[in-house]
Amino acid sequence: xxxxxxxxxxxxxxxxxxxxxxxxxxxxxxxxxxxxxxxxxxxxxxxxxxxxxxxxxxxxxxxxxxxxxxxxxxxxxxxxxxxxxxxxxxxxxxxxxxxxxxxxxxxxxxxxxxxxxxxxxxxxxxxxxxxxxxxxxxxxxxxxxxxxxxxxxxxxxxxxxxxxxxxxxxxxxxxxxxxxxxxxxxxxxxxxxxxxxxxxxxxxxxxxxxxxxxxxxxxxxxxxxxxx
Amino acid sequence: xxxxxxxxxxxxxxxxxxxxxxxxxxxxxxxxxxxxxxxxxxxxxxxxxxxxxxxxxxxxxxxxxxxxxxxxxxxxxxxxxxxxxxxxxxxxxxxxxxxxxxxxxxxxxxxxxxxxxxxxxxxxxxxxxxxxxxxxxxxxxxxxxxxxxxxxxxxxxxxxxxxxxxxxxxxxxxxxxxxxxxxxxxxxxxxxxxxxxxxxxxxxxxxxxxxxxxxxxxxxxxxxxx
Amino acid sequence: xxxxxxxxxxxxxxxxxxxxxxxxxxxxxxxxxxxxxxxxxxxxxx
Numbered sequence: 001x002x003x004x005x006x007x008x009x010x011x012x013x014x015x016x017x018x019x020x021x022x023x024x025x026x027x028x029x030x031x032x033x034x035x036x037x038x039x040x041x042x043x044x045x046x047x048x049x050x051x052x053x054x055x056x057x058x059x060x061x062x063x064x065x066x067x068x069x070x071x072x073x074x075x076x077x078x079x080x081x082x083x084x085x086x087x088x089x090x091x092x093x094x095x096x097x098x099x100x101x102x103x104x105x106x107x108x109x110x111x112x113x114x115x116x117x118x119x120x121x122x123x124x125x126x127x128x129x130x131x132x133x134x135x136x137x138x139x140x141x142x143x144x145x146x147x148x149x150x151x152x153x154x155x156x157x158x159x160x161x162x163x164x165x166x167x168x169x170x171x172x173x174x175x176x177x178x179x180x181x182x183x184x185x186x187x188x189x190x191x192x193x194x195x196x197x198x199x200x201x202x203x204x205x206x207x208x209x210x211x212x213x214x215x216x217x218x219x220x221x222x223x224x225x226x227x228x
Numbered sequence: 229x230x231x232x233x234x235x236x237x238x239x240x241x242x243x244x245x246x247x248x249x250x251x252x253x254x255x256x257x258x259x260x261x262x263x264x265x266x267x268x269x270x271x272x273x274x275x276x277x278x279x280x281x282x283x284x285x286x287x288x289x290x291x292x293x294x295x296x297x298x299x300x301x302x303x304x305x306x307x308x309x310x311x312x313x314x315x316x317x318x319x320x321x322x323x324x325x326x327x328x329x330x331x332x333x334x335x336x337x338x339x340x341x342x343x344x345x346x347x348x349x350x351x352x353x354x355x356x357x358x359x360x361x362x363x364x365x366x367x368x369x370x371x372x373x374x375x376x377x378x379x380x381x382x383x384x385x386x387x388x389x390x391x392x393x394x395x396x397x398x399x400x401x402x403x404x405x406x407x408x409x410x411x412x413x414x415x416x417x418x419x420x421x422x423x424x425x426x427x428x429x430x431x432x433x434x435x436x437x438x439x440x441x442x443x444x445x446x447x448x449x450x451x452x453x454x
Numbered sequence: 455x456x457x458x459x460x461x462x463x464x465x466x467x468x469x470x471x472x473x474x475x476x477x478x479x480x481x482x483x484x485x486x487x488x489x490x491x492x493x494x495x496x497x498x499x500x
Contacts, residue, residue, distance in 0.1 A: 041460075142451065161405030
């Protein structure tokens with residue numbers, strides 16, 4: 001199958017899948033006793049959190065690739081993954097407080113997942129700030145690649161530090177995933193996870209396309225300047 | 229290997245000697261660190277600081293803030309005077325420049341820490357003498373990580389359009405987990421508990437140190453290229 | 455503030471975030487395509 005066909009197929013598939021996932025989470029899954037309906041956000045809150053990790057993994061590989069080969073294609077992928085990963089982090093940080101406010105009356109809890117996501121959000125933001133205001137072209141790509149590697153390698157360290165901090169200073173457990181007893185729940189979670197991952201890939205591919213076009217435009221500008 | 233080490237110590241000696249002549253950065257760092265301690269002391273009404281909880285955090289915040297000052301400084305001079313280019317022309321392995329600079333930053337921040345701790349102990353009435361060796365170990369481990377990542381990222385920020393302003397933005401999010409770990413370990417040590425109780429945290433700091441010493445060693449070269 | 459409200463808010467925020475990003479990207483693509491066409495024309499002339 002040609003790449004553009006796959007890409008086109010994903011485009012058409014992604015949003016409807018999300019919609020179906022939401023319908024499932026809303027209608028199909030039985031209500032949860034303690035938190036009631038708002039707990040249904042969980043079926044998207046968790047998948048987006050996982051997607052942000054995937055983003056970092058791609059940034060790591062792409063940044064290493066760029067430093068090794070100095071080919072712009074890698075740089076385009078790194079930037080795209082960082083943007084989409086940042087979007088996913090943002091969604092986690094938006095849905096988390098909504099959930100917390102509804103279920104426990106507070107907008108923010110320093111629970112492990114939310115705290116980790118906040119830190120990762122800041123690392124992504126630092127990367128994007130560097131890309132936006134950092135430096136001129138060739139230097140920028142190198143700097144961004146190094147920062148991308150630093151940020152991505154730090155992810156497991158962030159994860160453990162937050163986890164251990166939480167176990168030493170426990171607040172009431174908030175976002176626990178009491179084992180999903182009902183098969184409908186497990187199915188819905190898996191469905192939503194796949195839907196969100198497909199969305200992630202779709203957005204990533206689109207963003208990569210934007211990056212490639214912009215690189216081409218920059219190349220043409222350069223050629224034009226050279227001639228004039 | 230000998231030539232390599234000579235390169236490292238060459239850079240280290242140059243940076244330290246340069247600093248010793250003016251003592252600008254060290255003075256600023258030390259004073260800033262003291263200010264942070266005093267400011268926080270005032271803000272939080274030091275009648276009774278819970279040794280276990282607030283004091284370690286305060287100490288490490290002071291180190292983190294003054295540390296950034298030193299990191300910025302270690303590169304701004306080079307950039308301003310074109311010294312960086314000269315350094316790159318020298319027959320030095322680029323990674324040796326990294327190690328040398330990292331060590332010079334480590335020494336400078338370490339000295340400031342050595343000055344801050346007694347002041348901190350006195351001003352906030354936190355006993356420190358009984359656990360001095362353990363405190364030193366924890367501080368060294370944490371600061372090593374800070375110096376490693378910090379030197380690499382300071383190289384980036386000094387070459388960027390935003391210059392020094394960028395460093396805190398890119399360094400602090402990366403630093404957070406080890407800030408937490410260092411604070412936790414320091415808290416454990418200051419309450420008189422044995423080091424083994426902070427074992428997990430120390431391991432995490434150690435891993436961070438190794439990883440980012442390695443990353444700096446490998447990738448500093450990419451940062452320096454002109 | 456019923457729980458239903460918060461649930462809708464949550465889902466709504468997800469759609470809005472995705473939507474905003476898609477719109478921004480579409481604008482970027484359109485702009486780049488325009489610039490590319492113009493650049494190609496100018497290069498063609500030269």
